[in-house]
Amino acid sequence: MGRDRASKPFVEPFWRELKISVPGYYDEKIFRPGDAFTIEPGIYINGRMLDILPDTPKNRAFIAAVQGAVRRYQNIGVRIEDDYVVTATGVECITPAPRTIAEVEAEIARRPHAAPVP
Secondary structure, eight states, rough: OOOOEEEEESSTEEEEEEEETTTTHHOOOOOOOEEEEEEHHHHHHTTHHTSSSSHHHHHHHHHHHHHHHHHTTTTTEEEEOOEEEEEEEEEEEEOOOOHHHHHHHHHHHHSTOOOOOO
């Protein structure tokens, strides 16, 4: 299975990653109806990234603006895997996951072990 992985620091201290998994695509470079692929965006919070920023006025302002959120979400990472299938008329997302904040909160609330959403 071919994999393309583009990872890079995106607005420090957040690490953004995008992996696209497309079997066979790298050989022919075309999609055909029936082909399926996965797009896996992710973001990872790492406070140590603040420590390596050069000491500039712009970076000091940035650190002051984000350090509270970085502390709160330190070492949290999220990756969403979406599966798609190519049809004769386009692409269809076949991942049955909630997409909006309201859908996610409703999914959490319907489960008996759910903690309240702050």
